[in-house]
Amino acid sequence: MRIPRIYHPEPLTDFSELSLSEDAANHVGRVLRMQPGQLLQLFDGSNQVFAATITQVDKKSVRVKLAAGEISDNESPLNLHLGQVMSRGEKMEFTIQKSIELGVNTITPLLSERCGVKLDGERLSKKLQQWQKIAVAACEQCGRNRVPEIREVMSLEQWCAEQDDSLKLNLHPRASHSINTLPLPVTDVRLLIGPEGGLSADEIAMTTGYGFTDILLGPRVLRTETTALTAITALQVRFGDLG
Structure with missing residues (x-):
């Protein structure tokens, strides 16, 4: 199964723990029905990606624990x-x-x-x-x-x-x-x-x-x-x- 990619609207920090945005939490929790222990990939617009593990899921929020960010440049030179x-x-x-x-x-x-x-x-x-x-x-x-x-x-x-x-x-x-x-x-x-x-x-x-x-x-x-x-x-x- 492909690991879902999720955009986070605020800067991400290595090894931090955070709650996903409302839209992202709804998608991960209600649409994808993911559970604690499953993996996500987060990005914040800085050209970095962060591996993340879901630590908590409830009706309105999803919390994740981040690993270290890695540069991933998929932008065109044009x-x-x-x-x-x-x-x-x-x-x-x-x-x-x-x-x-x-x-x-x-x-x-x-x-x-x-x-x-x-x-x-x-x-x-x-x-x-x-x-x-x-x-x-x-x-x-x-x-x-x-x-x-x-x-x-x-x-x-x-x-x-x-x-x-x-x-x-x-x-x-x-x-x-x-x-x-x-x-x-x-x-x-x-x-x-x-x-x-x-x-x-x-x-x-x-x-x-x-x-x-x-x-x-x-x-x-x-x-x-x-x-x-x-x-x-x-x-x-x-x-x-x-x-």
């Missing part, structure tokens, strides 16, 4: 920041989950002219919390020991205007460049994925003004969630750790 115009329903959750499995470091949900998602106030706050939980669960599943950040929602232009040294890419079905024609080496990428209806002509012009390069994935028009994962995979094959 620093990839995904700007994803929000998609409807479970599509956004799917994109977040799978892009993290593929090695994305940061995700910023975006608003654009053709964005079909309308969230504000408390609903938006709850959605961001839900997305961050999805990010944690994806790391627990795939073996990453750093949890990517799900940033606050911002406008497309705000995100494009942020200054950094990344290679800035925008997927466009009529672009003349492909990922395979991009020059090596590349260590930082800012990848823009538009909404289900695509970016408007004015938005595409705006991205060009902020230094984004239009790139083409292939001859077929892909759905927004397919586009994100295909582009991330292609970038990881060329510049990252997929081969």
Whole structure:
């Protein structure tokens, strides 16, 4: 049986004893029905993993005893920041989950002219919390020991205007460049994925003004969630750790 991996939101210390977070305790105690003496693996986002033994289980809490932490670096050498115009329903959750499995470091949900998602106030706050939980669960599943950040929602232009040294890419079905024609080496990428209806002509012009390069994935028009994962995979094959 595979040893369950559990994220702990506070720094872990060698040979300490602690209670799991409420969400983790519910998963370990009620879902997995684990008992004292069984093993877990804990990580806190510091790129360390800690072997842990369950010492106590009750209705609302689980306590564990940690061994010494060990560095376990499963991060890609490619620093990839995904700007994803929000998609409807479970599509956004799917994109977040799978892009993290593929090695994305940061995700910023975006608003654009053709964005079909309308969230504000408390609903938006709850959605961001839900997305961050999805990010944690994806790391627990795939073996990453750093949890990517799900940033606050911002406008497309705000995100494009942020200054950094990344290679800035925008997927466009009529672009003349492909990922395979991009020059090596590349260590930082800012990848823009538009909404289900695509970016408007004015938005595409705006991205060009902020230094984004239009790139083409292939001859077929892909759905927004397919586009994100295909582009991330292609970038990881060329510049990252997929081969």
